[in-house]
Every structure is written in C-alpha cells, then in structure tokens.
Amino acid sequence: MSIELWLALLAGALGTYLIRLLPLLWMQRRLRHSRERAGTESTPAWLGVLGPMMIAAVLGVSLVPRTLDSSGWYATGLGLLATLLVWRRTRSLGLPVVVGVASFAAVVLLLR
Amino acid sequence: MSDHDSATSAASAWVGGVRDSLPLLSGYIPVAVSFGLVATQAGFSSLETLAISGLIYAGASQFVFVGMVAGGAPLWLAVAMTLLINLRHVVYAPNLAPWLPPSRWWPWLMHGLTDQVFALALARLPQLAERQRVGWFCGAALLAWLSWIAGSLLGALAGEWLMTQWPLLGEVMPFALPALFLVLVAPRFTSPRWALALCVCIVAALAFTLGGLANVGIPLAAALGGLCFFTLRAPRLPGGQR
Numbered sequence: 001m002s003i004e005l006w007l008a009l010l011a012g013a014l015g016t017y018l019i020r021l022l023p024l025l026w027m028q029r030r031l032r033h034s035r036e037r038a039g040t041e042s043t044p045a046w047l048g049v050l051g052p053m054m055i056a057a058v059l060g061v062s063l064v065p066r067t068l069d070s071s072g073w074y075a076t077g078l079g080l081l082a083t084l085l086v087w088r089r090t091r092s093l094g095l096p097v098v099v100g101v102a103s104f105a106a107v108v109l110l111l112r
Numbered sequence: 113m114s115d116h117d118s119a120t121s122a123a124s125a126w127v128g129g130v131r132d133s134l135p136l137l138s139g140y141i142p143v144a145v146s147f148g149l150v151a152t153q154a155g156f157s158s159l160e161t162l163a164i165s166g167l168i169y170a171g172a173s174q175f176v177f178v179g180m181v182a183g184g185a186p187l188w189l190a191v192a193m194t195l196l197i198n199l200r201h202v203v204y205a206p207n208l209a210p211w212l213p214p215s216r217w218w219p220w221l222m223h224g225l226t227d228q229v230f231a232l233a234l235a236r237l238p239q240l241a242e243r244q245r246v247g248w249f250c251g252a253a254l255l256a257w258l259s260w261i262a263g264s265l266l267g268a269l270a271g272e273w274l275m276t277q278w279p280l281l282g283e284v285m286p287f288a289l290p291a292l293f294l295v296l297v298a299p300r301f302t303s304p305r306w307a308l309a310l311c312v313c314i315v316a317a318l319a320f321t322l323g324g325l326a327n328v329g330i331p332l333a334a335a336l337g338g339l340c341f342f343t344l345r346a347p348r349l350p351g352g353q354r
Contacts, residue, residue, distance in 0.1 A: 008187040009160075012177060012194040013167035019198050020222040024205030024212075031209060049309075049341050051207035052300045053334035054200075055231040056310045059293035060317025060333055061326050062139075066283045076290070083291040087298055097135040100291030105284040 071111035079104030125244035129251025132236055136228050136256050139289035141263040142282045145274060147174055148267020154182035158268040165264035169223065169257060172327050173197040200331045204230040211237040215246045224253030227330070228289065235296040305344050313337025 063080075065072030083100030090096065144165065151161040156178060168174055173194040180190040204225050211233075212218055225233075232252060237245050266274070275282060297314075301307045316336045320329025 004187055008191050011191045015195040016168055016170050016198045017223055019201050020225045021219055023202050024209055024222055027206035027209035047206055049338050050203055050334060051234050053313050053337040055297045056313040057317040057330045057333040058227045058231055059290055059297055060314040061321045061330055062290040063318050064321045079287050080294055083294050087295050093132055093295055096295050097288050097291040101287050104287040
C-alpha cells in the first residue's frame, strides 16, 4: 500500500473517530453547564426520542435477509416472532437471540 | 467499599459487558469475514485489511473504501464517502452522555461506538450502577472490536474456503443482529404513540434498504420516526395532562 493510501486510511479512521468523539465532548460540556446553572442535568427532548429511533432504524436496515427470496422473508418473520415470544417470557438478552437464530435457520433449511 | 470489593465489582462489570455483547459476534463475524475476503480480492494484503478494520472500524464504509480504492477513485473521494457514511454516528454519543459517569476512559472508548454497541449501551447502561458502566462498556466494546478484527483476518486468510465450506452459516448467523435489535427496541413500545413512531421508523428503514439506501436510510428513518412521534399528540387526560 502506498504512503498516499496509508494517509487516506488514517484520514478516514481519524475522521470516523472524531465523528464519534466530538459530539460526546459537546454533550458533556452542555450537561456540565446545565448542572452548574440549574443544579440538574438537562438533555434536549428530541435526543431522548432520537436514541430509540436510531435503534429501530438499525433494526429496520438489518431485517433485509441476505437472500431476497420468499424463504428468506419467511425465515425473518418467524425468527422475529420466536425472538419476541421468548423475550416476553424471559425478558433476557441472550436466549431470545439464540432461539431467533435457530428458528431462522430451521426455516431456511426446511424451505430450501 | 474495600479495594477487593471494587476490583471484584469492576471485573464483574467487564464480564457483564462481554456477556451482553456475545450476540453481536454472530452478526459481526460473518460480515467481517466477507470484508476480509472482499479486501484481499481488491488487492489489499492481510496486514492492510487488519489496519482498515482496526482503525476505521465501521462496516459499510470499509466496503465502500476498499471498493473505491480498488476501482481507482481519487483517494480524497474515498475518504469523503467513508466519512459521509459514518456521519450517522454523530448522534450516538450525545444520547449516551447522560449515562456516562466521569472517567478519562470515555474519549478513548468512543472508537468502539458502532451502531450495534450504541444500541446495546443505550439499553443497558441506564440499568447498571454508575461504578459498573465504564467496565461494562469496555468489556462490550472491546469484544465487539476484537471480533471484527479477528473476523476480517479470518476472511483475508481463509474467506474463500470458509464461504464454500459453510455457505449457510454466512446467511443464518447475521440474523442475530435483527434479533438483538428487536430485543433492545421491544421495551420501548410503551404506548400507542411510541409504537406507531417506532413502526414507522422500522418500515421506513427497511424500505430505504430495499431501495439501496441503507446507510443514509438510518438517520432518515430515525428522523421520520421522530417526526411522527412529535406530530402525534398523546391522548389528553382529564385535567389537561398528557
């Protein structure tokens, strides 16, 4: 890899890191100021809504199966249903995911 | 708290972070293996592939970066596209900030703030005691980062062989990600207003992805969901309360 390419890689890496870091520093400063002024921390209302929406958006993006055929969609639907049912029973993180992946795999194996 | 107690608490926080991020691995590793394979096919060495995964550490933008470089695009354009794709990360840290107790580690740990780690942290940090949060984040973010690097190396060294040996594995394992996100977002369905806004967001993100706009689709769908939330009025309760 040439020097120019290494520099481009480093620029991409540094830029990505700053995109993740600078908003944290901004928000920490804002929280500190609001605590000093009012005695309590305050975050903008839109931020409290945007967080869950970002997770929901990442969920939506990840729903598209690798193979876009009917068995891929059936497997996705059933996998989600199994995940949700196990989550409602256990309220845990790991087991619903394991059962969801197993259900997804079972449907793919049965239909292909 | 004694030194021994605080060391035990820190260790259990790390272990908790590692345990919570385990489901990420079955989503990360197959994608990282694909990236390793794509990067070597594009002419990058194993070391260079490792450097891209370890330093940029942002899935989709890495594929774009190696694709553009291999296709002969100007390097500044490849960097600009990388940053543009990763711009969605700008809202992650401010959302987590209220849950981060003072520590000099947070600025360094922000390197590990991917989509998935953010989703996990936003759900778990508020449930943890303040003294456990740094350790938990370290454990979760470090495991995710190392698995991404290890998967990329595996893909660079043996990706082609792996894909021919176990083609089904590469299709099934990534389902762990939507399953995990579903578990993380499900507790937010606390009212019809939230449920509708979240559904709008999920469907919009799905539609954007099917239309080939996965990366820009995340912030756009989140904005649509937010717009829906603030446009909808909660039912007015007796006495004027909402």
